[in-house]
Amino acid sequence: MIETALVELIDRAEAECVEAQRTDLSNRLRQIRSRVLDPAQLVLVVGEPEQGKSELVNSLVNAPVCATGEHVSTTVPTVVRHSSEPSAQLVGQETPQSAVGGDRWPVSIERLHEELDNALRDGYSLSRAEVGLPRALLENGLALMDTPAVGGVVSSLGTVTEEAVAEADALLMVSDATQELTTNELNFLRRVTSMCPNVALVQPKIDFVPDWRRIVEINRKHMANAGVAGKIFPVSSRIRARAMREKSQELNTESGFPPLLDYLRKEMASAHEQLTRRLVAHNVTEAIDRITTSLREELNNQSPRTATETLLELEAAQRRAEDLKRLSGRWQKTLSDAVQELYSDIEYDFRERSWAVLHQANETLDEVDPGTTWEDFEDWLRRNLSRAIAETFEWLDRRRERITEQVCDELLREHVRTLPASDPIPVPDPLPRVPDPKPPKNADYPRKDQFLTGLRGSYGGVLMFGLMTSMAGLPLMNVVSISAGLLLGSKSLNEEKDARLKRRQAEARTSVQRYVEHVVFQVNKEARDAIRHMHQTLHDHCNRITEQAQISISRSIQDTKRSAEQSAVDRDARAREIKKKLEELNALRKKAATLTSNRITAA
Secondary structure, X not given: OHHHHHHHHHHHHHHHHHHOOOHHHHHHHXXXXXXXXXXOEEEEEXXXXXXXXXXXXXXXXXXXXXXXOOOOOOOOOEEEEEOOOOXXXXXXXXXXXXXXXXXXXXXXXXXXXXXXXXXXXXXXXXXXXXXXXXXXXXXXXXXXXXXXXXXXXXXXXXXXXXXXXXXXXXXXXXXXXOOOOOHHHHHHHHHHHOOOOOEEXXXXXXXXXXXXXXXXXXXXXXXXXXXXXXXXXEOOHHHHHHHHHHOOHHHHHHHOHHHHHHHHHHHHHOOHHHHHHHHHHHHHHHHHHHHHHHHHHHHHOOOOOOHHHHHHHHHHHHXXXXXXXXXXXXXXXXXXHHHHHHHHHHHHHHHHHHHHHHHHHHHHHHHOOHHHHHHHHHHHHHHHHHHHHHHHHHHHHHHHHHHHHHHHHHHOOOOOOOOOOOOOOOOOOOHHHOOOOOOOOOOOOOHHHHHHHHHHHHHHHHHHHHHHHHOOOOOOOOHHHHHHHHHHHHXXXXXXXXXXXXXXXXXXXXXXXHHHHHHHHHHHHHHHXXXXXXXXXXXXHHHHHHHHHHHHHHHHHHHHHHHHXXXXXXXXXXXXXXXXXXXXXXXXXXXXXXXXXXXXXXX
């Protein structure tokens, strides 16, 4: 069988990786070996958050097997396979005490999402959820996996997805048609194509975007420029769902799903062997090429050296070591200074934005009665603070990119330029953690209190003007004294209302200021945590490059010394050994190349 030939080829390549002490390559080939022996055709559905991955899987199998909705994200992979009856089960992480492949708990398919949430809330460590459905699309062994988002807030979920890529036969990258492919999405496609070359791009939500065809063409050019080969399928899950409800062939065609379903049936499920060949050929060839490059460098170093050449090489290696030490000091100082400056700037930035909101709030409170407009004012305050938080963290993310560029430029002037793979800084939402601002008290002014206030003010007026008019022979209660009492009573009532309004406004301003200060404290905490994470990520990346360069220089010095001490006979023997190994690797590479032309057979 073809599986036997593929496994033998992978085993030979893995043995070469082990001999070359490349455990990273041998581990990847071991994962590919497991996929070859698995009869299922695993297709990963991947993408950034809120792009419609879960909704796409539901539309493909015409069943709500994956949780969807606003702010609902996939935390555990969900695998959908074929079965004669609908079924579902949760699979735990494999441990030394658990069963091979992890413990399994059958659950009701109708309560899958609820049971999954309960298990995670109770602290169970799950590797995936598995769903079985009687669908024609899945009959030939096709299995769809809805994966956690890549580039999301929780970076560990993206790591789970990237680890699963090495075991996949094919990928459906989901990016909605509302915008072009982002830089992060293209970088992700480039990374995963090196592990799984069978990639297609699905663009949902074409019913939301009138000019989706222009977006599709732009993305086709982006993929070509990035060296990513793959078809693009524009679709609409909403139109597909309506077509299934109304059993409308016209709506189903409009949804764009028929070409995608044909692609899955014919080019994936029906072309399982060809896709497996491509997967094995790609990974085996890449592993052999890396080993071959290392051996050729060693072969070039086998030529005899004179004492002068050896001395010159040692001096050059020593100079590189000293330069690297100075370089390490420069990038560390650049990073430290930039982070310290960022700590100061981010606190000033949000405090300035919050002060602008607070100043506008105080001006508003000076003009309105907070007792009657408090709810609307509170909504306005939250919206403006949320906008200020988003603007601050967008600015922080731009500063992160600029600092990354500066530090990497400082570090990599003499090296191949590479930037660390880091997700954009997410915008936090600290407002739910901050107690709501308290509304002002004494907003109500009962009629009884108003009457008493007016009565107190009018009493003095009646008495004073009554006494004055009594000198003219008029009684104490007359038209003049009563009119004066009404006038002074009305004046006292208005003055009391104004005093109460000013007290409410003052209380509201104090409450808002405390609320804003609390928000500033929370945002500064989130920002400092984000900066610390960025600092650690960038430091680890640069430190890793520095260590690799140090190891390379140390190895070069050791190789030079060893070569100088090595006899001509030993060098010739090692050169013959390397040439023989290169011939064997070349033959193995040619055999791997025949996979894509269907010429390999079982041995």
